Amino acid sequence: MSDSQSPEGAAKPLLELRDLATWFHTDEGTAKAVDGVSYKIYPGETLGLVGESGSGKSVSALSVMRLVPSPPGFVERGDILFRGESLLPIADEDFRRIRGNEVAMIFQEPMTALNPVYTVGNQISEAVMLHRGLSKKAAREHAIEMLRRVGIPSPETRVDTYPHEMSGGMRQRVMIAIAMSCDPALLIADEPTTALDVTIQAQILDLIRELQEEAGMSVLLITHDLAVVAEAAHHVAVMYAGKVVEYASVEELFEKPRHPYTIGLFQSLPDLAKQGERLTAIPGMVPSATNFPSGCRFRTRCSIASDLCAGTEPPLVSLEPGGAHTVACHHLEEASKL
Amino acid sequence: MSDSQRSAPLLEVRGLKKHFPVRKGLLSRVVGQVKAVDGLDFTLERGQTLSLVGESGCGKTTAGRTMLRLLEPTAGQVLYRADPTSEAVDLFNLPKKEMRALRPDLQIIFQDPYASLNPRITVGNAIAEPLLVHKIATGSEVEDRVAALLKRVGLRPDVANRFPHEFSGGQRQRVGIARALALSPKLIVCDEAVSALDVSIQAQVINLLKDLQDELGISYLFIAHDLSVVKYISDALAVMYLGRIVESGSADQIFNDPQHPYTRALLSAIPHADPKKRKKRIPLTGEIPSPIHPPSGCHFHTRCSLAEDRCRRDWPENVALGDGHQAACHLVQGASVTGA
Numbered sequence: 001m002s003d004s005q006s007p008e009g010a011a012k013p014l015l016e017l018r019d020l021a022t023w024f025h026t027d028e029g030t031a032k033a034v035d036g037v038s039y040k041i042y043p044g045e046t047l048g049l050v051g052e053s054g055s056g057k058s059v060s061a062l063s064v065m066r067l068v069p070s071p072p073g074f075v076e077r078g079d080i081l082f083r084g085e086s087l088l089p090i091a092d093e094d095f096r097r098i099r100g101n102e103v104a105m106i107f108q109e110p111m112t113a114l115n116p117v118y119t120v121g122n123q124i125s126e127a128v129m130l131h132r133g134l135s136k137k138a139a140r141e142h143a144i145e146m147l148r149r150v151g152i153p154s155p156e157t158r159v160d161t162y163p164h165e166m167s168g169g170m171r172q173r174v175m176i177a178i179a180m181s182c183d184p185a186l187l188i189a190d191e192p193t194t195a196l197d198v199t200i201q202a203q204i205l206d207l208i209r210e211l212q213e214e215a216g217m218s219v220l221l222i223t224h225d226l227a228v229v230a231e232a233a234h235h236v237a238v239m240y241a242g243k244v245v246e247y248a249s250v251e252e253l254f255e256k257p258r259h260p261y262t263i264g265l266f267q268s269l270p271d272l273a274k275q276g277e278r279l280t281a282i283p284g285m286v287p288s289a290t291n292f293p294s295g296c297r298f299r300t301r302c303s304i305a306s307d308l309c310a311g312t313e314p315p316l317v318s319l320e321p322g323g324a325h326t327v328a329c330h331h332l333e334e335a336s337k338l
Numbered sequence: 339m340s341d342s343q344r345s346a347p348l349l350e351v352r353g354l355k356k357h358f359p360v361r362k363g364l365l366s367r368v369v370g371q372v373k374a375v376d377g378l379d380f381t382l383e384r385g386q387t388l389s390l391v392g393e394s395g396c397g398k399t400t401a402g403r404t405m406l407r408l409l410e411p412t413a414g415q416v417l418y419r420a421d422p423t424s425e426a427v428d429l430f431n432l433p434k435k436e437m438r439a440l441r442p443d444l445q446i447i448f449q450d451p452y453a454s455l456n457p458r459i460t461v462g463n464a465i466a467e468p469l470l471v472h473k474i475a476t477g478s479e480v481e482d483r484v485a486a487l488l489k490r491v492g493l494r495p496d497v498a499n500r501f502p503h504e505f506s507g508g509q510r511q512r513v514g515i516a517r518a519l520a521l522s523p524k525l526i527v528c529d530e531a532v533s534a535l536d537v538s539i540q541a542q543v544i545n546l547l548k549d550l551q552d553e554l555g556i557s558y559l560f561i562a563h564d565l566s567v568v569k570y571i572s573d574a575l576a577v578m579y580l581g582r583i584v585e586s587g588s589a590d591q592i593f594n595d596p597q598h599p600y601t602r603a604l605l606s607a608i609p610h611a612d613p614k615k616r617k618k619r620i621p622l623t624g625e626i627p628s629p630i631h632p633p634s635g636c637h638f639h640t641r642c643s644l645a646e647d648r649c650r651r652d653w654p655e656n657v658a659l660g661d662g663h664q665a666a667c668h669l670v671q672g673a674s675v676t677g678a
Contacts, residue, residue: 052536052537052538052539053507053536167625168394169625170625197393197394197563198393198563198564198565198604198607198608198609199393199603199604199607199622200393200625201607201609202607202609202619202622203622203623205609206619224536224537225537225609226537226611227566227608227609227610227611228609230609230610230611230612230613230615231609231610231613250613251613251614254611254612254613254614264538265537265538266611267541268537268538268540268541269537269541269566269611270540270541270544270566270567270569270570270571271566271569271570271608271610271611278545278548279541279544279545279570280541281538281539281541281542281545282538282541282542283542285506285508285509285538285539286536
């Protein structure tokens, strides 16, 4: 995947989040899980969304799909644009035209996402009967075809099996078959390989890439694993505590990470460290979403934080014209020495 | 480490087997055996880390638990020497009472510390429990020991009164480590101990494990599926497939000169945190077969691109490759795989 799209190219973004804030109002206070997040995904590209647990990466995607449990979760401000149009004013009934049809999603644990009492064939058929108005018979044929496309052996018999009869890798293939059944323009993959063995992970990442090239769709790949991003994404947005702290092309980010948090993530990776050498861990842990620090949210774990960081939140600024690489840090000069 | 210590390893596992009966029907008759662990040999050196790696279902967790007699073994020997000079004892032959006396030496930490800590017992009491059970400390001494242990794993001593749910995943894993450390063990089995942690927290816990090893000379049996962590932390490695070890050697031998086709495919599947290194993978099609009906001959032949007739027929013997490097493959001849 060397032909990565440049964000300043002529293409308009397929999906754009503008200053999106999704908050959860709980007894313990307001959890600002997503708090002013902007990112764009261009047609045919894969955007990797990286961050630790609690960074808000999944909630931002669930907000796009309108799958945030509400209450307690609400979109407080900002906008979600799909093909240039805002998704927020669309009524719930009309939103079904988009969800599962133009935008589809797969999850980490396919066993909990699949319905255990329906055959996999039924679950694939359901989507195309609803969105494409296919007859039951045609939908079954389509389901078999989809199972074949995602590499399930003997799809004619597999179509009648139940999720529990399949392995984890097979179930994730079925999830992908359901998601792909209506030829979505955007596939949101939320930790699609986290629960899988490394060998099966490689198969699933290859499958997503093949299907993407075939169909020209965009992929929002949510993961905590930088190595998965390096393999599969064109661009990367790094999230921390409900904010995007850095955005760049995958080559640029891995070569010249600029934000102290991104740098810290790389230094934490055991596969980049030499054996026997101490890992440079980021001290402390991700702060609670109900009680983020003032100013820069990373400052409590940052070795170069100053009074400025406590007082003022750093804006996401472009390092060069065009916005190919953006970073939110007051101390880029010092960060380059980390 | 001196040569004299090397000559008397902490633990030698010989022919370790653990089979689970498969029962079916009204009378729960035994209709088959799941050969989860089917003849393992490995040696754990003092103060070193040996990793067992492989896909889910390969038997690595069962191996770790059976070795500690947390599961009753089907066959085999585990020869344990508390000191380099002491006589070896076979853990599987020890009467329960003597085994219990040895338990403090042999500890285990689990993947999900939340599931292994009692939610209604404060972490201070959870750490004190092994001290009291094994009568290592009494009275106010216990409190001091708990405080010291918490401090040692990087937690404030005043968290002793808190309950497990008040901790994050990384902190709970630190509590799990403190609990294992309470009895000054010689060996800790780390069963996917860092797999559930975020990368920045994972690095903290790996550093802690390394520090403890350097300071206290603890040996680790590290059971993991994340090969980048394994590469970083291990001295020696054993790669498992369907209940057997297919290749073993030093971390350097396995990662830089893998010989078994399975090891090669497994290593090539690891994604690299470098977009310029998107490399050609050795495709490993299909999935690990059921251990109830393992394939004949070499268990790996159904997924191996190099398989020949004899691979379908005969289980390959271990081939010594020098310096302790071994691989069980018909196609391995001394130095390299023919035709690879």
